[in-house]
Amino acid sequence: MATQTQVNVAGLTRNDYKGSPSTLCQGCGHNSISSQIVAALYELNIVPENVVKFSGIGCSSKSPTYFLNRTFGFNGLHGRMSSLATGAMFGDVTLKAVGVSGDGDTASIGMGGFKHMVRRNVPIVYIVENNGVYGLTKGQFSATAEKGLELKHRGRNVFGPVDICMEALASNATFVARSFAGDPKQVKEIIKAAFSHNGIAVIDIISPCVTFHNKEDSFHSYTWGKANESPLHDISYVAPRDEIFIEDYEEGTTQEVTLHDGATVVLKKLEKSYDPCNIYEAYRAIEEAEQNHWLLTGIFYIEPGAPTLFDSYNLVEKPLNRLTPNELRPSKGSLEKLSAHFAL
């Protein structure tokens, strides 16, 4: 009667990667991302105990409890995941880090810390669940909300949006990608690539908010996308409050997606021939997408082999947090020598 449970090379089942049940709104794109983190790590055979997860504050930052119950995690302060993770990873640099932040957490309150973390090339998979709105405080504009967006009770957003990928590139990120929560296959593949990258991997995942960000004119529902031609597929009807999933589609093509509110988004994947190691191309592609109102997805830029934060420290082989008092307290003789020096 016993059913054989499938295990990965690490000898673990998918269950070993699971988190607690989500308490986010039903249909929230963030849940799909959590699932893909689970899938990616399972497929990569990474043992959960070898990962540490971090987050800031907000809907997105609740996510780390919804995946990897068997890893250490720290849900820090709003906008301050960057520093928390930077310090924590010094404890044992053999661990892998994954952080989940949101657009408010990263692009508003945490912008400074985010850019400095990128600049230091801290090895971490840094996922931004980007929905252009503050969910947990009930629907205020975020810094990634596009100009002209109107939200219930909030009026019209008069400021241009922050492009997280552009900010990451400008801070010399060594891995920059964008995806869409409704494209689980791509999300997973990008997360897998990010975990394989030694350095910071910034993934901006557009993750529609089903509750507060469903106005027709909004960036994250992209009505202007309707004007764009040649969608590859017509998306079948999506029942309200179901997560949005799209079928896989070819590189270099576009795809129109209908969101919860009936609005559509035009997704475009980077061309097959796109060279992600060319930073000029990355800037060009992001800029072109903005001009064309595409939600361009894929890996924009990778700089493999760039020194990480830890490469600039000549640390002992043993994890710092395993060092014994003997290895940490200098000898009595050394203090006597120093004291003699100060006595002169």
Place this chain on the structure above:
Amino acid sequence: MSQAQPATKEIPPKAGKKIINDFCMTFSTINGSGSATANTILLRSLFRMGIPVNGKNIFPSNIQGLPTWYSIRLSKKGYLARVEKDDIVVAMNPATISTEIEFMVPGAVLFYADDIKITGVREDIITYPMPVRKLIKEADVQPNLRDYVANMVYVGIVAQMIGIDMDVIYKTLDYHFKGKKKAVDSNWMIIEAAAKWAQENLVKSDPYYVEKMPELKDYIMVDGNTAAALGAIYGGLQFVAWYPITPASSLAESAIEYLPQLRNDPETGKATYAVVQAEDELAAVGMAIGAGWAGLRSMTSTSGPGISLMGEYLGLAYYAEVPVVVWNVQRVGPSTGLPTRTAQGDLTQAAFLSHGDTQYVILLPGCASECFEFGWKAFDIAERLQTPVMILSDLDLGMNTHMVKTFKYPTKPMDRGKVLWEEDIQKLVDEGKPWGRYQDVDGDGIPYRTIPGNRNTHAPYFARGTGHDEMTRYSEDPSVWERGMERLKKKINSHKELYPRPEIQHMDGAKLGIIAYGSTGPAIDEARDLLAAQKIPTDYLRVRSIPFNDEVCDFLHAYDRTYVVEMNRDGQMRQLLAMDYSDCGSRLVSVAHTDGMPLSAEWIVNSILKLEEK
């Protein structure tokens, strides 16, 4: 060097009028002119002669061109607090000379660069011109170094006139420049020429002399920030995140200086520590808390403005129970305030930092040796209690060079606290006792923690600043919240044996108490002797930690009046004491003052006398 030193021509003072090893000299220069070297040479030379000495730098928030003063107090009796008047002034800055003259005692001595035009000099002071330009010109110094060595002129002249052994000056110079011959020689050339000029051209008509005293055995000269960094290093410091700020920068910079020589693996040369200069104090404390959570002996150092920014994160560290050590080298606030002046104005900030009910262990070192001692002790307390420990130093203590008892090697083995590694967790699992991060298993309020990198599948937990139960699950349950907060209170308040006890000194017949803390110690010691001389003996308690130990309570109850002396406007220590011991509130009298300058014994005595008269 080392030929016999020619004596200064002098009109000898009347018998008994010589003032030996008991006066204050102030050097007035322009900042950025390299006067620090000249002043240090004099300070250390006096120390080498066995004379108790202290140097205080009064400097502007500026890099070059504004007035700077350096005061050296010599005291054969060992009184090392600031004094308010000068016996000797060395004036190199024309812009401030008239002010300096105002602050001289009758009979004082003024050395001045002879190109400064002085008008209306007081008749009760003695003046000696110094031909600074002439001596520099004759000395054949490279033009680009002229300004830099100009201050060596006063080293030579003052040394000659008050009688500092030139041999000692040379040795100190050699020590200062770490034996670099070129630097030693070019400075020595000026000092020697200046001393010779003074010997040949000045006639000493003042009473100030220095004389060798017995060697100051077991004493060192060091600043509090260096001492703090070294204390931390001997405490096993593994992680520092910091952001530059006066007057705290030199604490982290000292760690950066000394860590490589003390804490690199002798075989591989690899580091057992990491230092990160953060982008701001928000990040500095975030990194330090991250590292503390991940099992490192972690700290940050800053001043008041930085602490303001760290408030939110330290509240999280308190609630999520993360060990971290925070040094606050206090300066004058609020706002940017007087960033290069000293104060004790951040005490209530430390006590009440962050929102909600918080509490921190606060250590109050009173001298550089205690900066060293608390530097290592703070980690033991932080890790034992899994909580932030704040150490309050100040600019005077941190940045000035003090004569203090030599550093004592840590007397206790490191206490890493209740940490469970793989085998510990496994043992609990095997015994069927599930581990919960915030369970009070031992009944002492202190839970057991695990550390990222522990590969046992039962070890990981999810730390959070949000409400959580004993198993770290998110919880909004009222009883869970209250239970957790009560345990935290118990954790901090029921382990006072870990906190440095106060230092208490009695005098016969004392009916008054004095309470003070931190850098004001030397001024208090002197003030108590001065009061005793006026038949007002006092007992003295120096607070060294908060929460207050029982000895503080007993002391408060023992006197009708206890003066709480401190360097802030509002009497912050008095406020904290009155809160904890409200029944003593009316007996606690605030003697508080802040103008950016270290307290003087004179001010303390006058303040207490005035209050006693009432």
